[in-house]
Amino acid sequence: MVTLDVWVGHDLVGVLGHDPKANQFSFDYAAGWRNAAGRFPLSPQLPLQRPAGETAEQHSAQVRQFFENLLPEGEALDHAAQSAGTTRSNLVGLLIALGKETAGALRVTLTDDTAAAPAAAGADQLREITPAQLSERIRERGNLPFSVWDGKVRLSIAGYQDKIAVYEREGRWYLVEGGRLASTEIVKPVPVRPQLASLPANEHMCMQLARRVGLEVAPTRLVHVPEPVLLVRRFDRVEAPDGVRRLHIVDGCQALGLSVAMKYERAYGDGAEVAHLREGVSFPKLFSLVDQSPLPAVDRLGLLRWAIFQVLIGNTDAHGKNVSFFCDERGLRLAPAYDLVCMEALDVGFGGAYAMAYGDAFSEHELSPYEWGHFAYQCKLPFRLVANELDTLAGKVLAVMDALVADSLQQDVPAAVAQRFKEVVLGICDRQRVHTKQISRAKRADYE
Template identity: 35%
Template sequence: MTDKLDAYSLNVKFAENVIGELSLNKETGLPKLEYNHDWQQNGFAISPNLTLDNNHDNTVAYNFLDNALPEGKARLLLAERAGVSEKNVFSQIREIGGDLSGAVTFTTNGIEQNVNEADGPAFRLLTKDELESRLDTKEDIGLLTWDDKPRLSVAGVQDKLNVFINENDEIGFGDGTLCSTHILKFEKKHCLNLVLNEYFCMKLSAAVGLPTAEVEFIRFGKHPALIVHRFDRKYVSEKKQVYRRHVIDGCQALNLPRDFKYERNLGDNRDVQHIRDGVSLTKLFEFSRTMSSPAQSAQWLINWQLFNLIISNYDSHGKNVSLFWGKDNSSFTPAYDLVNIAMFPQFKHVLAMAMGDEFDPNDINAYQLADFAETCAIDKKLLARLLSNLTKKVLSTLTTESFIQTLIKTNDFSVEEQIYLCQLKDNIVSRAQHLDSQIAMISTIEV
């Protein structure tokens, strides 16, 4: 294979095995993913529409890769670093394909193999002082590049950093047999208490028994941050190796571009709000019936959506739900990115996905809940029972002092932060009480 040909192809790897090739069609600008024969015989499709027979349209590979890359400002910076347009996913995958979400990696095959790539474990320490200094200037220089190497590879619009945390709780970057095990999330400009808000909502989700990603609150100088334990990573210190578990998000599962993560993919303006081609609850529930345990998957999805309603997480879109995806099993991952959007007037207060036909969160009552049940083929009595269980657990947790007091003692929150937590609690309690008052009518309503 010539150097010129190598520049237009990457190895697709699962664990340490090359399972196929990703190439770029120079005429169309679209990537093409082809599995090798061994993987076709013994492996699995790494996304539902990237079928093992290699008989999939190139737009499927584009959508899969596009959803694996960062969004927002980080995406623009990544494209700028690569010297390509934002839509050129192949070149961006070349930059950060070694540490994407899930277990699949993309590596150069030959002529451009990075001579600095370590075969064994390699750890680059990040001190708190260095992180604090970088966060002081993140609005100007961003968080993408460290040591002239791009590090941010998690999809999403919030400021994030992929990091490896070792057995001594040291934070840094992992290379070779190491890769990121945690995600650091930081506050966006003009979004005071965003990290605190998410920390509270994530801890509440775990407290009421919902599968939830583990989080911790930390500060780097004046900058609050959320440490999120990655559920697609497991570090085995004895072997100095990080093992990866494959995951896909809702957009990848449904073969939709990242721009379709909202149900109203063209926006909420009057002339286009009727167009609803993006990720929807209807589509997610339909997909859940194809998963390994359809009943269990549907129940997870119901609880996820109901909890988002209780905490006013209006931004629960198609990229904020993910699945473990493998040869013999598919199941929803723990919940993540749980934020009470109602506490931020600067954000749009519109549901990412409709409850039935309703996008206004203030208009979710018994009728809309019943419409949601019928639209998604859910038994209304089951919906009422799950909502009752969830509201009672949330109200019980929040009306006792121990939950908030434990958070305060664990993190030494300031007086201002404690006041905010109480305001957040009151907001969620009010919403839970309203939804609880609607339960008795759900099963009686004919839509």
């Protein structure tokens, strides 16, 4: 049995175990964590006390799915595995290599590794990354993975895009190791694929638009080194006089107990033979999580606005790992929005189907007033509320777009990128806004 200790700050949360012969995982909360005031489970699917009747196989599946969702995806996962000398399917090996700073509050160390335990951590080690070094590494990605710096994997954040996490102090960026500090910014360079060259500017404009129309979003900045780089402020980190405090979050897959492979509602693909298999994350499933919020009305409205905004910006890749919740003793609270992208404006020839359906609509041309009403019915939302929020958000987008474009041009967003973004988003807003009166007149009987 191989065991890993899981920490929040200096507190031992529990022990993750793996039996290699049975290939089964277990997670046992530490007595000090389970019994102390203000403690909380890592996710709704990993309660402080195991459910009665839960089998070892069921428990193992939930544990594996929770911790696998902490890892990067795609090539980033391949690079991490290669650098660590393990395989992409070896969860324990990857957590040992990447677990020092995961998304949220968790820190994973090998049991009895006194050098890595938080209580024994010495002075923080800061390794500065200058803009020139960052530019050089962006250009060298054909030979050296962007996530590997100084022979170490510096990526422990889920997702496909190239990114690293840095600590920012007085406008300078550092790779950080130690128990007191942690990264505060996510650095996302321009992708390698030429067709995605506008992605940093596109995402920045989406995030800024969301902020201007009233959504709570992670702060972003667009810088040039001279390559465009998007900096995203981490909402799971809070700077304090004694260091950086980490906040525990779970994404939609973790909160629902689903693997990363189920982040799309049509997890098995969009082909005609499998399109009816909708076992992955969906809007009704996400809205069911709001019942665990101490402020359900606030979070239900926030999640509704998040869902509508994805349509308005043409973000067809808004999947279950792109929505997160703060998780503590009070329950789940909706976290700020992130990874907002206008896929249609990228013109890359993919992304036509929504990651999650609105009713039964998986594309904008299918998104009729009936399907908006179906979405409201499935998610237990008032029809008039959905109609009002769609009308209000679309109106706000129309009102702020010109100022957003002007500000984006001042930040060296190419004029063609900004103009294409404006055309796509305003077109969607105009088309969807006309549905609001019909949506508000829908009745539950229409869907029962």
